Amino acid sequence: MRCIINGEMIDLPAHIRTVAQLLQHFRIHEKIAIVEVNANIIMKEKYEHTAIADGDRIEIVHFVGGG
Amino acid sequence: MDRYSRQQLFAPIGERGQQSIREKHVLLIGAGALGAANAETLVRAGIGKITIVDRDYVEWSNLQRQQLYTEEDAAKRLPKAIAASVHLRAINSDVVVEPIVADADARLIEHIVGRHRPDVIIDSTDNFDVRMIINDVSQKYDVPWIYGACVGSYGLSYVVIPNETPCLRCLLEDVPFGVATCDTAGIISPVVHMVVAHQTAEALKICVHAQVNRKLVSFDTWHGQYHMIDVHKLKKDDCPSCGPKRTYPALQYENETKFAVLCGRETVQIRPAHRGEREWTTLLSFLTKRGIQVEQNDYLFSFTVNSHRFVVFSDGRVLIHGTNDVQEAKRLYYQYLG
The missing domain is CATH 3.40.50.720 (NAD(P)-binding Rossmann-like Domain)
Structure with missing residues (x-):
């Protein structure tokens, strides 16, 4: 499956089907990330049940602490 | 003006x-x-x-x-x-x-x-x-x-x-x-x-x-x-x-990250506000990339930066050896553990 993630076309392994699996794939802790799929913000409790599809435009924002 | x-x-x-x-x-x-x-x-x-x-x-x-x-x-x-x-x-x-x-x-x-x-x-x-x-x-x-x-x-x-x-x-x-x-x-x-x-x-x-x-x-x-x-x-x-x-x-005081000097041990103990299992993979890979050797067992991992030894327990508690100074320990803690 190919998705546009943070502006870049990325080929994802076939087993990644949900937002939760996507975050796990990129090793991003669910609780500190905000995810938008096709310009819709996804509530954290729905990560496991939100499917992603070929061609989806996904934005992942993760919080950092440096400064 | x-x-x-x-x-x-x-x-x-x-x-x-x-x-x-x-x-x-x-x-x-x-x-x-x-x-x-x-x-x-x-x-x-x-x-x-x-x-x-x-x-x-x-x-x-x-x-x-x-x-x-x-x-x-x-x-x-x-x-x-x-x-x-x-x-x-x-x-x-x-x-x-x-x-x-x-x-x-x-x-x-x-x-x-x-x-x-x-x-x-x-x-x-x-x-x-x-x-x-x-x-x-x-x-x-x-x-x-x-x-x-x-x-x-x-x-x-x-x-x-x-x-x-x-x-x-x-x-x-x-x-x-x-x-x-x-x-x-x-x-x-x-x-x-x-x-x-x-x-x-x-x-x-x-x-x-x-x-x-x-x-x-x-x-x-x-x-x-x-x-x-x-x-x-x-x-x-x-x-x-x-x-x-x-x-x-x-x-509230009970939710603060607490720093305490362990007397006579040149050590500061840090008890973070937020308890529980932590994801350390990212930190461990950064440390390894910087050439810092990490020792690990089922309960804790430890590494040394300059003269300070960090020991991180799986519940998030941290010991920093090599200092008695809470401010210095604070600086090191946030520098390396975020």
Whole structure:
């Protein structure tokens, strides 16, 4: 499956089907990330049940602490 | 008033806006890379007063990006708040600059905000413990604050307006911990300036009573990414910081990260506010990349940086051996563990 993630076309392994699996794939802790799929913000409790599809435009924002 | 003429020519500010900026008080928490750049921009813009809180001193490794400081400051190990105030007064003597050399804990921030009611608080800290304190104080005293943070070439910023926008706790279900820090993943100066450009633009808007940007902005200056997310849907009715039944958890002693000297052992113990299993993979890979050897068993891992040995238990508790100084332990803890 190919998705546009943070502006870049990325080929994802076939087993990644949900937002939760996507975050796990990129090793991003669910609780500190905000995810938008096709310009819709996804509530954290729905990560496991939100499917992603070929061609989806996904934005992942993760919080950092440096400064 | 030729000094501010170009800023006044900018229609959304104008002469009235400039006068309004002159009457405003900014509280800046942290005087590192973000703090130095925020302070310089606002002082040049003619802010009325700026209070700068920082517990640290200037080191050589700061000079690459912490724009206010000089080699002389590093050689003298001047406290950052003091060095910053000397340079800021030389830049603009119209501005009242108030340095506070202290650890920005809940009591201090609440004292300053409660007594002086600044018009805006700017976050230039390097850790989420302090950010959660700023977030709660902002709600309690109805003062807006502007989050800013960066690591590597990635940065983000967000404005919290009490009673209007979701607060930081609405956006974060957990405090990021053991993720990348400037001391594990590095940092380049351009991203600092991009974060500060967003923070100071929003601060000026607050000063002239203009509408702020309510979106969470994130960007990567190296990879050319920029994105804004409308987060209003994330406002939580049951948020303990901004909801109707708020308890301001970050202002309560039992929720503080606690630092204690273990007598006679040259060791400081840290008990983080947020207990529970942690994800350490990122930290471990950064340490390994930096050539720092990590020893691990089922219960803890440990590593040594310079003369300090860090022991991190699986419940999040940390021992730092090789110091009796709580302030030094604090600096090391946030530098390496975020």
